[in-house]
Amino acid sequence: MTQSFSSALLDNFLGNAPDWYKKTIVLFLIINPIIYFAAGDAGPTIAGWALILEFIFTLAMALKCYPLQPGGLLAIEALFIGLTSPSTVYHEIQANLEVILLLVFMVAGIYFMKNLLLFVFTKILLGVRSKVVLSLMFSAVAAVLSAFLDALTVTAVVISVGVGFYGIYHKVASGKKFHHDHDHSDDDQVDELNREDLENFRSFLRSLLMHAAVGTALGGVCTLVGEPQNLLIAGRANWEFFEFFIRMAPITLPVFVAGLITCAVLEKIKILGYGQELPEKVRGVMEDFAEAEDEKRTKKDIASLWVQGFTAVWLVIALGLHIAPVGLIGLSVIVLCTSFTGVIDEHSIGKAFEEALPFTALLTVFFAIVAVIADNGLFTPIITEVLKMEGTTQIAMFYLANGFLSMVSDNVFVATVYINEVAKAALDGTISRDTFDMLAVAINTGTNIPSVATPNGQAAFLFLLTSALAPLIRLSYGRMVIMAFPYTIVMSLVGLAMVYITLEPATEKMYEKGWIKHHNLETLCDSVGGSWENDKCKLDEKKKAGGH
Structure with missing residues (x-):
């Protein structure tokens, strides 16, 4: 026909x-x-x-x-x-260039450290039999690393480990040996007797990955360098690293504890896709794999692991000290790893970029959607209504409004819009400088905590959803939303309670103790690119609008 x-x-x-x-x-x-x-x-x-x-x-x-x-x-x-217009889209891309460079180079850099990561995490997986303890480890370690490094980098590590684990068992479940080539995306060759264990293993990996993903949000909100919008907000408010941490602590520390408790409870009560133990057959395969790798490991392989280990140390130090943009540090990881492990032909290097570049392109498309929001002022009515409120109610509503909008948009963009609007309100005399500082806390926590509700709320979640691992373990958008739901409710409500009840008195106590200081409007004027003349901040319209 x-x-x-x-x-x-x-x-x-x-x-x-x-x-x-x-x-x-x-x-x-x-x-x-x-x-x-x-x-x-x-x-x-x-x-x-x-x-x-x-x-x-x-x-x-x-x-x-x-x-x-x-x-x-x-x-x-x-x-x-x-x-929207091409110029606005380009502006959004420029504003997020560091994130794009991070995806292009850092994720590729992690690819060249996968043997070390698989070695270390296999030992952890086989050494810790309690699923609750293992889940808490994944969540807590992801949180600590995200607080000082970068959530996307941490997510890239977790994805790399997940793909490694899944590929090992899928190969054996398909009747092949560890050294055989294999396509782990094809289930047709999986033995019928192994299919139930494969499904249980997928469930096990999904829960670990979700715990780790939420962990990146728990840690990312705490420090000036944890998320891109944190740095932006701190720059506007003229806060240094310690002051940022202290101001956020009344909200972030209780939320961190609540997040870990939620992690443990979910694994105990085994609901919404959590609680699956590592199947014994899979554990046996992983143990056999570890033994086989130990037996066949040559001096060259050991030298390669040492190089990857030293590169990992360099990565942590470089990111911790922020000696360069994250993407450039990722490029240095590629150079170091490939130079000393014998990977020097362009085709072998090119494989490392296959994972990140589709997501980089998708994120650029996302910036076009953000440009539509910016050019049409879609969030402006909400901002206007919240600014009309007063006192703790206003601060709490800023937290909720930022949280809601971050669920459907980019939390970096939401934070940018809100902090610029609040800065203008302070400079216009609508709110005091001390109120501005508390609203900045509400904006930061609002964009970081409730945004775990959806993959588009957090870049790390979106990266996980669109990674090569997600379809392998059947991690869909809907499943991510369902699995994140208990975290969203608990973390958001604890955060809201802390903002409403403790933020103002805790801030006053910090002033009394001398842990933080009162800032004046002149420093705020400087942070938005203005000049202080005759007690008034002179800003041109483009700077007032934050570049939009």
């Missing part, structure tokens, strides 16, 4: 995605211009929010179709109909 041109075009469109999904994306592309041009003055606002929901849909269906293509089509259409 001769296939019609339209049928062939539909077959090619978005590849193997289901037909209903393809038709849904086409429907989105048709209705967006209609909304934009037919809804009059409200067109850009309605079409902008529609675009956000459509993009979230593409993320939710990531296992049906990688979000880059449908999300990219939506972003291109947004540019053509005028929801």
Whole structure:
């Protein structure tokens, strides 16, 4: 039978995605211009929010179709109909260049350390039999590392370890030996007797990865360097490292403890996908693998592990001291690891970039969606209403508003918009400088804590969702939301309670103890690029708008 041109075009469109999904994306592309041009003055606002929901849909269906293509089509259409401009998209990319460099180089750098990571984490996996203890270790270590390093780097490490573990058992479950080549994405060769253990192992890995992902949020909110928006907020408020930590502590430390308790409870009561133990058959395979690796390890292999170990030390020191942007440190890891382990041909090096570059492209598309939010002021009404409030209610509402918007947007963008608006309010005399500082705490904790609810709320979660590991262990958008739900509720409510009840009195106590100091408006003026003249901050309109 001769296939019609339209049928062939539909077959090619978005590849193997289901037909209903393809038709849904086409429907989105048709209705967006209609909304934009037919809804009059409200067109850009309605079409902008529609675009956000459509993009979230593409993320939710990531296992049906990688979000880059449908999300990219939506972003291109947004540019053509005028929801945003190439210059605004480019501005968002410039503002997030460090994150892009991190993905391009750091994730590739971690690839060249995978043998060391697999060696270390295999020992931990086999040495710790309690799932509760193992889960707490993954969460706590991810939190501590994220507080001083970077959440995406930590997530890249966890993903690399997860892929390694999964590949080992999948190969054996398919009837092959450790040294055989194998495609661990193909389940057709898995022996029927091993399928139940494989499903249980997937559940085991999913829970560990979610604990670790939440751990990156628990630690990332605590310090000036934990997340990109932390550095931005600290820069606006003129806080140093210690002052940032102390100001956040009344909220972040109780949330950290609550997060670890939630981790332990979830593993104990075994709900929402948690509690799966490591199957004994899988443990046996991992033990055999460890023994086989120990037996065949040559002097050359040992030397390679030592090089990777020294590179890991360099990585921690370089990131901890922040001697350069994270992406450049990642590039140094690539150079060091490949130079001393014999990986010098371009094809071998190129494999390291396969994991990160699709996500880098997706994140760039995401910045186009963020540009739509910026150009159409989609968050402005919410900001205006919150600024009308007063006292602890205002501070608590800032926490909630930032949390909600970070669930559907980029938390770095939300923090940027809010901190700039609050800075303008302080300079206009609407709020005091001390109130600005407490609102800055609410903005930071709001963008970091409730945003664990969805993968698009945290870059580390989105990276995990779109990684090569997610489809292997059946970790979908919906499953991530469900597994994050108890964490979201507990952490968000504890954070809200601390903001509402303890932030103001704790801050006053810190002033009395001399742990933090009162800042004046002049330093705030300097932080937003203004000049202090005649007791008034002179800002040009572009700087007032934060570059948008």
